[in-house]
Amino acid sequence: MKETLFHGGTIITVDESTANPEVVVAHDGTIKFTGSRSEAERNLSGAPTYVDLDGNCLLPGFIDAHSHPLWAAKTRGSPVVDVRPEIVPTFDAVLAKIERRVAVAEPGEYLLFFGLDTQLHHGFKILTREQLDSIAPDNPLGVQTSNCHALYLNSAGFEVCGIDEKTPTPTGSIIERSVCGRPTGKIAEAITWQALEAFYEAWGDDRLCEEFEKCIHEFIRNGITTTTEHLYLPFYKTYYLSALKKGWPLPRIAAYQQAITPDMKVEPMNIQNDRLWMAGVKIHADGSPFIGNIWLSRPYLENQFTLVNMNLPPGHTGSVNYPEEYFEKMVRNYVSQGWQMSIHTQGDRTIDMVLDLLDQILSEVPRLDHRFRLEHCALMRDDQIERAIRMGVLSSFFINHITHWGAPIEDVLFGPERAAHYIPAGTAAKQGMRISLHADTPMTDPSCLELMQAAMTRRANDGRCLGPGECLEVETALRAVTIDAAYQIGKEDVLGSISPGKHADFVVLDANPLQTDSNCIRDIKVKQTWLAGECVWTND
Amino acid sequence: MTDLLNCVPIITIGGFLGAGKTTLVNRILAQADGRRIVVFVNDFGSINIDYDLIEAADTDRISLKNGCVCCTLNDDLISSIVTFCREDQPDTIVIESSGVSNPRSLDQSIFALQSAGHVRLYNRIYVLDADQFGSLGYENTEILIDHAVASDLVLVNKSDLVSDKKLRALEATLDRSTGDTAVCRTTHCDVAIDSIFESNESVSFSCDGVVLADVEPVQSHRGRYHSWSKTVERPLRRETFQEFLRELSGIALRAKGTIVFDDDPTHLSAFDLVGNRMTNRTIGNCSPQQASKLVVIGKNDSMNLEELEYRFAACLAEGTV
Known part of the structure; x- marks a missing residue:
């Protein structure tokens, strides 16, 4: 039986019934006691491990x-190249980064870039299939938007994802096409995430793990x-x-x-x-406000960004992802279960x-x-x-x-x-x-x-x-x-919350967020993380 | 609310291993013109060679070694800066980060100090080795570019070592990739201090004006790089050591140190190996007891520490004190 007694710091329980305890005792992964140290020690079943909070602050795990989490590993984990605007500041810089990566690619190597941002990449222009083909004629290449909802593909990318003129657009998805039905580069919503699986599969399970x-x-x-x-x-x-x-x-x-x-x-x-x-x-x-596929009662503003960069028509109020009857059928089915x-x-x-x-x-x-x-x-x-x-x-x-x-x-x-x-x-x-x-x-x-x-x-x-x-x-x-x-x-x-009977999941912070300037909350340091009564991370 | 202009300005100096950061620090100190400048020197290795090469009073140069200010040594850096600001406020603080540090992580720490009213981020300088650029492979070159993006001024240093054509290509790459960052060619970091102290006046000192980047989920660089350090109180055999360095040039990203040779035990020599390029110089007299120190940094998949240890042992002079 593993017993741990936390003491020596501020304890924020987020439970009015157990507010401001002197100590917390966890027993085999569960919170057993909150309250005074003397009472806790009277009821200990054996010799606990004492954890001195050393003036830090104990809270329930966030x-x-x-x-x-798993999808994030797929989406942003290596070898995906990060082109978010925090890292790559302009649209032209994104293109330059793509070109440098293509220049060292093996023939046929699958290449993905994450983080293209219509709003934040200065000088943004809509990427086309032809443009990506000219950059990477021999590699399947995809550029996913930072909102995750859209993907730009070159011809080799479309090929490995199995999307062509004959592919019907699945309900709830978007494939932008030319007048003759040929995909022009951009796909959005559910088909985006299905298409990306072709890239993830090519890279294998070891990479994902x-x-x-x-x-x-x-x-x-x-x-x-x-x-x-x-x-x-x-x-x-x-x-x-x-x-x-x-x-x-x-x-x-x-x-x-x-x-x-x-x-x-x-x-x-x-x-x-x-x-x-x-x-x-x-x-x-619906979808993302940043690519225009959300349904509004009042239209988007009309300006260079919305009309040109986002390619929205004047008075655009967007739409939902699925036909209403189809959406209703789905919701009713899962609610009924x-x-x-x-x-x-x-x-x-x-x-x-x-x-x-x-x-x-x-x-x-x-x-x-x-x-x-x-x-x-x-x-x-x-x-x-x-x-x-x-x-x-x-x-x-x-x-x-x-x-x-x-x-x-x-x-x-x-x-x-x-x-x-x-x-x-x-x-x-x-x-x-x-x-x-x-x-x-x-x-x-x-x-x-x-x-x-x-x-x-x-x-x-x-x-x-x-x-x-x-x-x-x-x-x-x-x-x-x-x-x-x-x-x-x-x-x-x-x-x-830190309440008896709950899982012993905690976070130890180096400052009390309830007494920290609201502009400095993010600067509070996480000192330790406890999961099911075990310390699973410490920054020492 | 604290007036930011009354807070201690901080200049950060970043750059890959061997780019010339320490040279720049000494340039700044040499042109301090009465300003009191406190320098934090961060070395990834366990011996801080750069600290010895910084030409400032001991009380105004602070060594942060065996880790990186952007991650493992971050708490030490912050607490030390706060202490200086409270107890012995300098005119300017300069932070020379380690050659592998992530400048965005360092920015976040300084913005936190700025929010607390201790300092203001004044100028972020990135020193880029023009000669080394392009020879480090795709991944390291991308890191250099990504880090250059996160600065206010990029010094394209050692510009005398490369052709004008290569310089123009490098500058075109930077111009296309870094957005608003200023770029300046230098040799031995020969930049006028006025351009450092004034170049950033137009940039808001508030963190409000800067887009904070999400920082990579990296706790330390230990998984990517090896650092091997050695201090020995026996002189080294010059020829064997030169051979050792030649072998190192193929596997280490950077090596540096201060050495006593058995054929000249009263003088201390400094060496600096960056890629395939090595410089040696005598830096002064020394006592017979002077220790030799060296640090080698390389990628963990190409540097065998046991092999290094073995080969270095062969450099030690026999039967000497």
Whole structure:
């Protein structure tokens, strides 16, 4: 029986009933006691291991409520070349980097680049198949956008992905074509992720396992002890089981299986006491605000960026991914199986459509504790927040849109009025919704401290604040990456706070986030990460 | 709120192994013109040769060795800077990072210090070895370019060693790849200090104006590079050691050190090996007890440490003290 007693630091339990304890005792991976040291020592079953927090701060392990650890390993792990604007500042620099990589490529070598950004790559121009062919005539080559939703391919790329003039466009996907039907370079949504598998398969499993291990480490070193695999597919299970078997410090994973058709089998599972379980089903109702495929009640702004760089028509209000009847069929099928639905929604008209459908389904077959989730919620309106709360629908906010793309959101996509309520986490929290925050890795890097700071300050990278009225209080931000995130993944009984009976998952920070300047939260250092009572990472 | 202009300005100096960072630091110190400049010298190896070569008072040169300021030594760097700012504030702080450090990680630490009101990031200089550029292979060349992007001023150093054609091609690559970064040709980092202290005035000192990059999930560089260090209190045989260095030039990215030879035990020599290029110079008198020190850095897949140890042992002079 392994017993550990934590003492000597500030302990933030995120549980009012156990607030400000002097010590915490973990026993065989479970929290056994919180309270005074004297009482703890009276009830010890043996000689515990004492962990002196040395003035640091102990909190429940962080929970990122929407992420893709395995998919991130595929998408961004080597040999994918990182061309995100933080690394490669201009569109021409991206082309130069691609050209340098092609110059040293083996004949036929598969080449992928991640991070092309319509909004942030200065001088952006739409990539064409011919342009990529001229750069790389002999190698399958793909350039994925930083929002993950779109991919540009050369001819060899189309060939290895099996996409040509005769390929029908799958429901829910986009293949841009010439008048005679020939793919012109860009594909988007579900077919993007299917096409990329051709590249990942060519690179083999060893590469994936190596990158997966690195990705797991990245979550753990940021104190994230639980996250999700949104877009989980059944064949992912092998990699997760392998990670557990190898003893990697895999965060607990709530799997949300990707729904592309209404008839996919979803396997109920809970492996090794909440290390990997099937939490629900993920469906894309719409796409990305950065490529224009979200459904809006008011159009995009009209300017060089939207009309030329994004190639949107004037008055563009976008659309949903699937025909409404098809989408309804999918949702009804998975709801009828009892799954929690996690629905990707960005535009307000999409949210109207989804809430209408869920309202209808729930009126026909009431379900008290469904915890249906709306993901990202970029342009959710106040009336929709009220309605969602009435229905018991929850929002998980992709707050890093503000930090990474805040300037173009305000200046070129939606204007100041909509930017001030873009990702309306503050309104949702004030109205009483139990919200969560997420980094949507691989889109942005995993760090719950960065999420908290982003939600508390709403500062874009250029320093501007988008909508001070939507900023979160620190307590709410902390709950959104601990207990309220646990609630959204259906595990608030065993995760999200330091409470007796819950899993002993902790993060040790070198400063108390409740007493740190909101502009410095992300600078707090993670000293240790504990998972199921074991120290799985330390920065010493 | 703290007025940033009253905070201690920080100049960071990055660059690959052997690019000329220490030379630049000494250039800056030589032109300090009464400014008190504190220099943090980071060496990836366990012996900080660069520290010995920095021409500043001992109290104003701080050695951070056996790790990297962007990762393993980050806490040491931050606490040391905070102490200086609180107790003995200099006019300027210069950080010479190790040859393998990631400048974006270092930026994040300095922005954190800036948020706390201790310092302001003043200028990020990247020293690039024009002669070495292009001969390091694809991956290392891409790292150089990626790091150059994260700077305000790139010095294309050792420009006297390459043809004008190669220089123009290098500058065209930088111009296409780095966006707004200024590029300047130098020989022995002969840049006027005014261009360092003034070149960045137009750039916002606030971190608000800088896009913070997500940092690679790298905890240290130990997995990629080997560092082998040695201190010996016996003189070395000159010819054997020269042979040792010639062999090293094929496998090490960088080697440097201060050596006492048995044929001239009262003088200390410094050597510097970058790729295939080596320089030697006598740097002063020394006592017979003076130790020889050297550091070798190379990629872990091409440098065999046991082999190095064995070959170096053969350089030690017999029966001498």
